[in-house]
Amino acid sequence: MNTLRIRRFIVLGLLPSVVIYALFVFVPVIWSAYYGFFNWKGIGAAKFIGFDNYVEVFKDPIFWRALKNNIIFVLASVLGQVPLALILAILLHKNSLLQRFLRSAVFMPMVLSAVVIGMIWQYIYHPQIGILNFLLDRLGLASWKLQWLSDSKIAIFSLIPPLIWSFVGLYLIIFISAFQNIPGDIHDAAKIDGATGARKMVSIILPMIWSTVQVAIVLCISGSLKSFDLVYIMTKGGPAHSTELLATYMYNSTFTSYRYGYGSAISTSIIAISLLFIGVSQWLMSRKTKTA
Amino acid sequence: MSNTAAAYSPAASHKAGRSGRKWRGAIFWTGLTVYGVLTLYPLFWLFISAFKTNMEFINRPFSLPETWQFENFTRAWTSSHMGRAFGNSVIVSLTSLALTLFISALASFVLARFRFRFKAWIMGFFVVGMLIPIHSTLVPLFILMKQLSLLNTYWALILPYVAFALPTAIFVLTAYLASIPKEMEEAAFIDGTGLWGVFLRIMLPISLPALSTVTILSFLHFWNDFSFALVFISKSSLKTLPLSIATFADGYQTDYSLTLAAMSIAVIPTIVVYLLFQEQVMKGMTAGAVKG
Numbered sequence: 001m002n003t004l005r006i007r008r009f010i011v012l013g014l015l016p017s018v019v020i021y022a023l024f025v026f027v028p029v030i031w032s033a034y035y036g037f038f039n040w041k042g043i044g045a046a047k048f049i050g051f052d053n054y055v056e057v058f059k060d061p062i063f064w065r066a067l068k069n070n071i072i073f074v075l076a077s078v079l080g081q082v083p084l085a086l087i088l089a090i091l092l093h094k095n096s097l098l099q100r101f102l103r104s105a106v107f108m109p110m111v112l113s114a115v116v117i118g119m120i121w122q123y124i125y126h127p128q129i130g131i132l133n134f135l136l137d138r139l140g141l142a143s144w145k146l147q148w149l150s151d152s153k154i155a156i157f158s159l160i161p162p163l164i165w166s167f168v169g170l171y172l173i174i175f176i177s178a179f180q181n182i183p184g185d186i187h188d189a190a191k192i193d194g195a196t197g198a199r200k201m202v203s204i205i206l207p208m209i210w211s212t213v214q215v216a217i218v219l220c221i222s223g224s225l226k227s228f229d230l231v232y233i234m235t236k237g238g239p240a241h242s243t244e245l246l247a248t249y250m251y252n253s254t255f256t257s258y259r260y261g262y263g264s265a266i267s268t269s270i271i272a273i274s275l276l277f278i279g280v281s282q283w284l285m286s287r288k289t290k291t292a
Numbered sequence: 293m294s295n296t297a298a299a300y301s302p303a304a305s306h307k308a309g310r311s312g313r314k315w316r317g318a319i320f321w322t323g324l325t326v327y328g329v330l331t332l333y334p335l336f337w338l339f340i341s342a343f344k345t346n347m348e349f350i351n352r353p354f355s356l357p358e359t360w361q362f363e364n365f366t367r368a369w370t371s372s373h374m375g376r377a378f379g380n381s382v383i384v385s386l387t388s389l390a391l392t393l394f395i396s397a398l399a400s401f402v403l404a405r406f407r408f409r410f411k412a413w414i415m416g417f418f419v420v421g422m423l424i425p426i427h428s429t430l431v432p433l434f435i436l437m438k439q440l441s442l443l444n445t446y447w448a449l450i451l452p453y454v455a456f457a458l459p460t461a462i463f464v465l466t467a468y469l470a471s472i473p474k475e476m477e478e479a480a481f482i483d484g485t486g487l488w489g490v491f492l493r494i495m496l497p498i499s500l501p502a503l504s505t506v507t508i509l510s511f512l513h514f515w516n517d518f519s520f521a522l523v524f525i526s527k528s529s530l531k532t533l534p535l536s537i538a539t540f541a542d543g544y545q546t547d548y549s550l551t552l553a554a555m556s557i558a559v560i561p562t563i564v565v566y567l568l569f570q571e572q573v574m575k576g577m578t579a580g581a582v583k584g
Contacts, residue, residue, distance in 0.1 A: 006406065009487045013402035014414065016395040017458050024455035025421050028432035035432060042435075091324060098321070102328040104570055108335065110577060111566045113516035115534040116555050119541060120334050123341075129548075131337065131353045165331065173574045226425045229518045233538060247427040254431045255523065267428040274425050 029271060036265035041258050053265035063266065066237075066244040067273070069156055070225055073245070074277070076160045077167070077220035082213065084164070085171030090201060092172070093179045103176070107169030114166070118233030121162040125149050125234075149235055152242035159231060159243060166230070167223065171216050178212035179205065214285045221281055225274045246270045338559070342552040349548045361549065368553035376529065377536035378557070384446055384532060385514040388453040392510050393503060396458055400465035401495050405477065415466075421459040430523050437524055448524035449532070453517065457510045464509075464579050468502035469495065505576040508569060515562060533558045 036053050040046035057063050088106060092099045109117060124132050125148035133145045148158040182205065190200045206213075228247035231237065237248040244252075250270065254263030341349050342364055343357040368374055403411060433452060434443075442448045476498070477490045485493070496503070521535040531539065537558055541551045566573050 005487070007408075010402050010406055010408050013398045013491075017399040017462065018414065018417075020395070020451060020455050021418065021421065021458050024433065024436075024452045025424065025429065025458075026417075028429040028436060029424060031432040031435070032428065035435070088327075091320065098324070102324055103574075105328045105332045107574060108332065108563070108566065111512055111516075111562045111573065112335075112559060113518065113534045113562070115516075115518045115538050116338075116559050119537070119551070119555055120338055123548075123552075124334065129350045129353070134353050165334070170577055174578050177575075177578055222423065222425070226427060228427045232522075233518070247425070250427065251430065251519075251523075254434075260431060260435070263431045267431050270425055270428040274428075275423060278423060 029268075032264040032267040032271075034264075035261055036268050038261040038264075040261045042254075042260045046261065049261070053262050054269075056262065057265050057269050062241050062244060062249060063246075063269075065241055066246045066249040069243060070227075070245050072156055073160075073163065073224040073227055074221050076163065077224050078217055080160065080164050081168050081171050081220060082216050085168050085175055085216070086213070088168070088172050089175035089179060093176050103169075103172065106172055109166040110169045112166070114229030115233055117162055117166050118230045122149070122234055125158055150239055152239045155235055155239060155243045159234060162230060162234070163224075163227070171219075174212060174216055175209065178209040182208055214282075217285070218278055218281055221277050222274060225270070225277065246273070335559075338552060339556055342549065342556040344549055344552075346547065346549050349552070364549045364553035365557065368550050368557060372540045372550065372554055373528070373536065374533075374554055374557055377531050377533045380446075380530055381515060381533040384449045384453070385511060387446065388450045388457070388514045389507060389510055391450065391454045392457045392461055393506060395454070396461035396465055396506065397496060397499065397503065398491065399458075400462050400469055400499075401491050403462065404466045404469035405474075405495075418459045418462050421456075422463075426456055427519055430519065433520075434523050443524055444527045444530055446530070449517075449520055452520055452524075453510075453514050457506075457513060460509065461506045464506055465499060465502050468499055472498060504569075504572055505579055508565065508573050509576040509579075511565070512562060512573075 035046075037048055037050060038046040039049045039052070092103050092106075124130055127133060127145075127147050127150065130148070132148065136142060136144050146154060149155050186204065186208070190204050195204060225246065227245055228251070231243055231245055231248055232251065235243040237244040237252055241249075246266065247270065250263050250266040253259050253266060337353075340356055341353070343360045343362070344352075344364075345357075345361060348355075348358060403415060429452075437443045437448050442451070477494060480490050480494055516534060517532070518534040518538065521532045522538075525531055525535060528536075528539075537551070537554045540554055
């Protein structure tokens with residue numbers, strides 16, 4: 001085989017993926033940083049305004065509110081999904097019929113479209129016809145009935161159960177595969193030392209799967225920063241920006257208020273914030289592992 | 293730990309452990325079953341509600357339908373142009389899938405089996421893509437699509453879908469291909485098979501397990517996507533399923549049974565795929581997630 005033909009094959013083989021990926025993932029990221037310097041309504045001439053958009057993002061109270069909501073989502077995922085998934089994984093890691101069935105049930109929402117998930121939960125929360133308020137009525141807890149999605153004080157928290165419901169299965173499966181990767185002789189050694197149940201869990205299993213827990217936390221962070229569909233479907237960021245996330249705010253600024261430049265500046269900020277969050281979390285956890 | 297274990301008489305601890313274990317077992321299984329039911333309930337509720345009349349849906353949300361309204365489905369299919377949306381989703385998902393599989397397999401073959409300069413760079417280039425929040429590219433992608441006159445065409449969805457599926461696909465496939473012994477293709481080269489022949493006739497069939505992981509992962513992503521369709525498609529004849537049920541629900545807010553039937557139709561393909569390929573779906577998701 002001559003080297004020229006191999007070289008041509010290498011170039012030809014890589015070309016389609018590199019071109020499509022560069023054009024539709026990489027170029028847009030760089031462009032959004034660039035468009036951030038313009039005042040542009042999407043039509044007509046764009047006006048260069050330097051760092052004005054970025055300064056405005058930095059001073060925009062709604063942007064900070066959106067960031068805070070994203071952080072609420074991150075915390076809810078890390079503190080809600082990871083422990084819940086760990087407990088479920090401990091309970092469901094064997095292969096009995098019921099355990100396999102429950103595993104599938106918990107994982108099921110993962111394959112649904114966020115649109116459907118959002119719409120189902122909209123019906124659950126609906127103030128008049130929703131099954132949650134209906135149930136509270138039936139149980140004689142009518143005073144607990146709330147405007148789950150239209151009360152700006154609680155709407156963001158109402159979004160947390162659907163978030164957890166739809167993603168906990170992923171972490172469950174990740175943890176179960178981590179359990180199954182623990183070699184059998186570790187279990188034998190634990191048995192000989194008399195470590196069983198909770199004790200074995202805390203002092204042997206958990207430290208062994210710690211790196212998987214770290215991966216799960218990073219996934220929670222990046223996943224929560226990516227949330228858009230579910231919230232867009234359920235509240236569109238309202239009422240009064242109370243459930244605005246970075247992504248919904250970017251969408252609303254661009255396609256509802258037609259501020260393309262400002263939307264681009266928000267996009268770039270989201271990328272910077274995501275990388276920062278992931279970087280910091282990785283650094284914190286690697287430090288913890290070293291000292292432990 | 294080993295001392296305390298030795299201090300117990302094995303027979304006594306065995307007995308005490310058994311009745312305690314029985315109790316714990318009972319609580320454990322009841323708890324888990326309740327959790328399983330809670331987790332499946334929203335979906336079950338969606339399906340039974342889809343067969344109800346509007347009145348029944350509002351007044352008796354928890355009961356089974358009195359008479360099963362199958363015509364909700366036929367009505368949803370015709371009056372909401374479900375069939376068209378379904379067709380669009382099939383076209384877009386399958387084209388994106390075919391493209392993703394072919395070009396990622398080709399790139400992975402090159403990256404896993406050949407040595408050349410810039411290989412590490414190209415791999416790194418694809419890794420970065422996994423950290424970029426998908427929505428942060430919406431604004432610049434919209435502008436790019438507009439300039440290329442691709443808005444409101446199937447390509448406006450297919451190209452970004454493929455681009456965002458590539459990093460994960462390439463990772464899963466390169467990892468798999470790298471584990472195959474070199475002798476496989478050397479024998480073929482000696483027999484006079486060309487590079488394309490080796491790729492098509494040896495590498496593709498061999499990587500079938502990894503390709504099926506990529507297939508499931510990407511299919512679910514393409515089929516369920518909402519945000520790209522929301523931004524790039526405004527022509528109603530081109531709307532995909534998630535987008536069209538979202539807009540349909542906005543338009544027919546009070547025709548609940550119709551909306552619920554439309555949602556059920558949208559959900560059925562993914563649930564069927566999930567039930568048929570459960571193990572593969574779960575493995576695929578974790579492979580995609582952990583690598584990402």
